[in-house]
Amino acid sequence: TLLYTIKFEAMNYSSPPEAPPISTPLDQITTVIILLLMICGVHFNLLVLYLFGKRRHYRLPSRLQLFCLAVDDMGTALLVEPLVVAMFYRGDAFERSDLLCRVFSNLLHVFPWGSIISLIVLSFTRVVIVIYPLAYKVWVTRQRIMHVILAKYV
8 A cells, every 4th residue: 555655655546546445365264264363252242341331340340340340341342343344454544544544543552551451451460460479469459450451541
């Protein structure tokens, strides 16, 4: 697409010519896999969110981290993955629209990195509970976990 943009700028067109959509068998297989992952991700994360809202004993600090991870994965499944599929087939639309390009690049970083940070924090709290079991309830509190969750998005 970079070569396509350079050719367009060199020819001084008033608007870029329509690029044919990419429709190779590999792209179609990739699309089906992404859509299956999206459907599974939405259903299983909805189950986690439902259990968190329904049961009071799920509101412990470690389970609060799992809730945050489920929210990040839902954002990836509902917002990022459809845009990835759209980019496969209409990549030139992302190049022409500055707003769409910015939205896509921001969503592509926010939710996956949020999931990664949630996993790191969850792993850290698991290490603390194994190494320092008596100090866990003092060090890992609901308020501290909320601060980490809020700091993650800043």
